Amino acid sequence: MNETHHLRRLTTIWVVLSVAADLLFWFLVGPHVPPGRMTDMATSNQFDFNVLFVIALPVLIGVWLYLAYAIVVWSAKRGGPEPVGGEAARTNRTAQVAWITITSVVVILLAAFGTIELIVNHGSGGGEGPNPVWSPAGATQAETAALAGNGTWSPNRNQVLPVQVIAQQWKFTYRYPTFGGFETSQLVLPNNTTIAFNVTSLDVIHSFWAYQLSVKADANPQINDVAFTKTQQTGPFTVRCSELCGIWHGSMYNYGSVVSQQKFMQWAQSTEAANAANTKYLPPFAWTYVPDANGASGGYYPDGTATPYSTAEIYGAKQPAS
Amino acid sequence: MSIRGRFATVAVLFLVAVGLIVWSLMAFLTPGTPGGVMDFTTTQAPGQPVNLTVQTVGAIGFGKHPTWVSYLVKDPHTQQWVQDTTWKLPANTVVNMTVLQYDTGGPLRNQEWGQVQGTINGTASLNGKSYSVYDSNTGNGVGHTFAVPAIGLNVPLIGVSANAQVCGAGPCHTSSPHNTITFSFKTPTPGSYSWQCFVPCGLGYLFGNGGPMATQNYMGGFLEVVR
Incomplete structure (x- = not known):
């Protein structure tokens, strides 16, 4: 059998196996790949993972197939001559050009695909820092209004809901600026709504990871890290800190839920009323706060920044108004 | 070789x-003092409330870090104060907790922890007076909190006056100035639940969360809830 026949046989087997594996994966496994489809970001990230799998499977099959083929067909036979790599294996220009071309094209395609997915999906659920380049429609207006204290949100109006995530050793708390700025340990979100998470920290570096929402943003002290997602399924989700932050890091998690817009409205209004006695003692809502590094005897104060996403944020300790 | x-x-x-x-x-x-598990499952009849008494002191006064702030728990069998922060409790049982707070207070870093949460009736009692929210920027402020995040429990522990003759080293006696804070909560299903203080009271450490805040048997521990 000559070399051409080997290549033809290998290629045929590889194509058949790759197509079969990709189809099986795409239709049977793909819909169940994490992080699911609870938000548009989750759906998008699941799609990305599936595309990467579909690209990777033929590569994996190609390597394994070649290895298995070589072991079975080209291995030394008992009593026969030792196989030796011939001159053609080292100087085959066609093979070299094909290898460099194919791998280069795959890498460039992956880079382009990743970049497009990042831009089209408004950061793909990742924290974009205080000045997000890829904001969904209406986000900046909603955040500006929230900071000014006149933001609103109500069902069926397709409004962006700003939610502030405050990390501290060792728990996340959440402020809802469009509902009087109340703070709570519960994270409840309305369905079919674009959420603007504004993530910050009162002490060390944490990371807000809402796995099923496909949102992950670093929580840095005195930094507002903004991430977007749009809910599209009701149900529970998990929030974990994904930055090693001290002795109780493993306990820094909680469960949130996506509920219907009407239920969310009821929850927000009732929690705003229930927490009103404490909300009046909270500092005014701000994107970031200045923790007192002296330990126990210090509150946290708004940094005084008036403009969302401003590049000119100046952080300085402000004393409480009272 | x-x-x-x-x-x-x-x-x-x-x-x-x-x-x-x-x-x-x-x-x-x-690095903490080796501690055991304080067992509260045999101190009362099944289904009856558990009485758990602790004190918070500004300085433990003994051991490897005598100047560190700490919780102490009263051994239900010997009535001695012990530096154990892992407490074995029966599941689905009411715990009547008494905190003798001997430490001073100040403004909370996050006033969210000035709100009583997760107790039965949503309130706690300060020297016999019920409260559900405490403005930590006023009065003596909040010295510590007792919080079990996984079950949504948080109680701010109001500080004593810094001008008083504060107990210098634990265990403190009730003759020293203190606040008595009582509340009740129900233990969850069996499991291990971490509890902690949310006041960064590790003075001298970055953001106050090192030292006693980052060492078991001082300002945090576990509720080992069993059947």
Whole structure:
């Protein structure tokens, strides 16, 4: 059998196996790949993972197939001559050009695909820092209004809901600026709504990871890290800190839920009323706060920044108004 | 030296190095006073409430870090104050908790922890007076909190006046100025639940969350809830 026949046989087997594996994966496994489809970001990230799998499977099959083929067909036979790599294996220009071309094209395609997915999906659920380049429609207006204290949100109006995530050793708390700025340990979100998470920290570096929402943003002290997602399924989700932050890091998690817009409205209004006695003692809502590094005897104060996403944020300790 | 001898030497040195690394890691990870588990499952009839009494002191006064702030728990069998922060409790049972707060207070870093949450009736009692929210920027402020995040429990522990003759070293006696804070909560299903203070009271450490805040048996521990 000559070399051409080997290549033809290998290629045929590889194509058949790759197509079969990709189809099986795409239709049977793909819909169940994490992080699911609870938000548009989750759906998008699941799609990305599936595309990467579909690209990777033929590569994996190609390597394994070649290895298995070589072991079975080209291995030394008992009593026969030792196989030796011939001159053609080292100087085959066609093979070299094909290898460099194919791998280069795959890498460039992956880079382009990743970049497009990042831009089209408004950061793909990742924290974009205080000045997000890829904001969904209406986000900046909603955040500006929230900071000014006149933001609103109500069902069926397709409004962006700003939610502030405050990390501290060792728990996340959440402020809802469009509902009087109340703070709570519960994270409840309305369905079919674009959420603007504004993530910050009162002490060390944490990371807000809402796995099923496909949102992950670093929580840095005195930094507002903004991430977007749009809910599209009701149900529970998990929030974990994904930055090693001290002795109780493993306990820094909680469960949130996506509920219907009407239920969310009821929850927000009732929690705003229930927490009103404490909300009046909270500092005014701000994107970031200045923790007192002296330990126990210090509150946290708004940094005084008036403009969302401003590049000119100046952080300085402000004393409480009272 | 023969090859066998060299091999044996290298093996011994390797084992010594591994031993030193393990010992160092263990010493780093368990710097607190070795503590046991305070068992509250045998102190009352099944289904009856558990009475749990603790005190918070500005300085523990003994052990490896005598100047560190700490919780102490009253042993239900001997009535002695013990530095254990892992408490074994029966599941789905009411716990009547009494905190003798001997430490001073101040403004909370996050006033969210000034709100009583997760107790039965959503309130706690300060020297016999019910409260559900405490403005930590006024009065003596909040000295510590008792919080079990996984079950949504948080109680701010109001500080004593800094001008008083504050107890200098634990265990403190009730003759020293203190606040008595009582509340009740229900234990969840069996499991291990961490509890902690949310006041960064590790003075001298970055953001106040090192030292006693980052060492078990001082300002945090576990509720070991069993059937």
